[in-house]
Amino acid sequence: MTVALVILIGALGGVLAGLFGVGGGILFVPTLALVLGLTQLHAEATSLLAILPTALAGTWRQRRYGNVDVRAAALIGVASIVGVQGGVLVAESLADSTLRRLFGALLLVTAAHIVWRLRRKPAEESSIPGRIR
């Protein structure tokens, strides 16, 4: 039952990500933590793997639209590997409850960001196809 629910939420999360231009991760982490009962750390770690198929599909699509600057993406990607090490160290050292609260704060910031984006440039933003973050 839980399995069916999680599959459903995963698909729904994807629909929402595609619709509203947010990343799968922001929806995967709460799903994994609250529905499957993973610790916050495990939910976040697992989310990074769960993002992959979506990011792959999205990149493939965006590349066809000519929206990917491959050189810039490669440089950001390579530098991110270093940043990731720091992030993982910090996440591993924090109490799970602290990590969960931080994520809660991130959700609030994301919600505010969505509203801000809507108020600034509604037409352009909402017409971006295949936008996943």
Added chain:
Amino acid sequence: MPKLLAIGLVAGFFGAIFGVGGGIVIVPLLTLLLAFDQRRAAGTSLAAILVASVAGAVTYGFHGDVKVGAAALVGIPAVFGVLLGTTLQQRIPVQKLSYGFAAVLAVVGVRLLL
């Protein structure tokens, strides 16, 4: 180039702490620092996220924190969801719905904060 590397450092750090791709950092920084337009910023961000997510999953994996079954359970259905979502995006008025979505995020955010 230093700017791109700096964006990568910040995005990787941020993405790993929160278990997200880092697009929420990459997209604004590309538009603000390097004058990318929104589409190009979003597309480029996605490709960069691919690398960052692999790095994050592998690094967390070494610590034994990644639940592969759970990742597949959520991540694979999501691909189909995203394809449906981006198609729907062209057809329905997303703007008003976005306020509702922001509200849902805020509620879950508060739930996790408390």
